[in-house]
Amino acid sequence: xxxxxxxxxxxxxPRNVGTLDPNDPNVGTGLVGAPECGDVMRLxxxxxxxxxxxxxxxxxTFGCGSAIASSSLATEMIKGKSxxxxxxxxxxxxxxxxxxxxxxxxxxxxxxDAIKAAIEDFKKKxxxxxxxxxxxx
Amino acid sequence: MTDHFCRFGIDRTFAVDRERLELRFHELQSxxxxxxxxxxxxxxxxxxxxxxxxxxxxxxxxxxxxxxxxHLVELYGFPIGEQKSVPxxxxxxxxxxxxxxxxxEQAASHExxxxxxxxxxxxxxxxxxxxxxxxxxxxxxxGQWDHAxxxxxxxxxxxxxxxxxxxxxxxxxxxxxxxxxHWSVQAAQQGKPAFIQH
Numbered sequence: 001x002x003x004x005x006x007x008x009x010x011x012x013x014p015r016n017v018g019t020l021d022p023n024d025p026n027v028g029t030g031l032v033g034a035p036e037c038g039d040v041m042r043l044x045x046x047x048x049x050x051x052x053x054x055x056x057x058x059x060x061t062f063g064c065g066s067a068i069a070s071s072s073l074a075t076e077m078i079k080g081k082s083x084x085x086x087x088x089x090x091x092x093x094x095x096x097x098x099x100x101x102x103x104x105x106x107x108x109x110x111x112x113d114a115i116k117a118a119i120e121d122f123k124k125k126x127x128x129x130x131x132x133x134x135x136x137x
Numbered sequence: 138m139t140d141h142f143c144r145f146g147i148d149r150t151f152a153v154d155r156e157r158l159e160l161r162f163h164e165l166q167s168x169x170x171x172x173x174x175x176x177x178x179x180x181x182x183x184x185x186x187x188x189x190x191x192x193x194x195x196x197x198x199x200x201x202x203x204x205x206x207x208h209l210v211e212l213y214g215f216p217i218g219e220q221k222s223v224p225x226x227x228x229x230x231x232x233x234x235x236x237x238x239x240x241x242e243q244a245a246s247h248e249x250x251x252x253x254x255x256x257x258x259x260x261x262x263x264x265x266x267x268x269x270x271x272x273x274x275x276x277x278x279x280g281q282w283d284h285a286x287x288x289x290x291x292x293x294x295x296x297x298x299x300x301x302x303x304x305x306x307x308x309x310x311x312x313x314x315x316x317x318x319h320w321s322v323q324a325a326q327q328g329k330p331a332f333i334q335h
Contacts, residue, residue, distance in 0.1 A: 035310040038317030062235035
């Protein structure tokens with residue numbers, strides 16, 4: 001199967017590879033996987049609590065070229081967006097942008113799930129921080 | 138989806154009598170093997186080739202416990218490939234193992250390599266114990282399922298029966314995940330490049 005040029009480009013020069021401190025209260029971590037192909041993907045984002053904007057995003061993916069490209073593109077797309085905008089991103093945008101063939105659509109789904117998981121992790125952290133703050137007050 | 142159990146004329150159970158299965162395989166093949174139809178007309182010969190190939194696929198699907206279990210749950214509409222709800226602790230183990238493998242590939246000094254190899258060995262141990270736990274549960278569910286008669290029509294299954302198959306599908310997906318990782322860890326420990334098949 002031939003990869004599209006865009007997939008190869010992201011695969012060879014992945015954007016935003018790395019990690020953010022998972023203990024930072026403003027960092028949300030999404031860890032997702034695809035048992036069938038053995039892929040695992042971690043996507044992290046740092047959110048400005050005042051503005052609700054995503055200031056930074058990092059990823060680490062072990063898997064095929066499409067999975068790496070999908071998560072690389074996902075980090076590019078969500079940087080500078082609001083949490084709600086990022087949460088609304090659909091995998092079909094990634095499919096279109098990377099020109100993924102039908103057998104690789106699940107890679108884009110994984111990236112969408114990772115964004116959502118990271119945002120949910122951030123929201124959960126914020127909620128528990130608020131509860132603690134109220135308990136102190 | 139082709140029902141391979143039906144092809145072999147056996148019940149849909151997780152455990153099968155391997156000897157009986159093999160006998161049945163030879164029996165079926167002896168009827169349809171292309172060599173037996175050398176002198177037949179072309180249409181009949183083509184049919185024999187197709188049949189023979191179907192029987193081989195069925196045998197491959199039924200011979201080993203894991204592919205057989207997979208075929209059984211998929212027949213009832215629980216596709217393993219679409220299982221996504223992996224326990225977070227398993228995802229963390231997979232990530233940790235993959236990061237260690239990547240670290241090992243990049244390690245410069247002999248000492249560093251040795252240290253990472255030792256860490257990988259302990260990851261491998263954890264993977265092994267997870268596989269054993271999964272297999273115990275798999276055998277338990279398989280035993281419960283095989284103990285009773287079940288409808289072949291998925292719609293006719295009770296909610297309890299569906300829950301059993303659903304749990305089995307999840308177990309098999311996790312099992313496949315661990316299997317892939319196990320081979321990657323082994324390859325890394327032996328100094329071979331990580332290998333993920335897609």
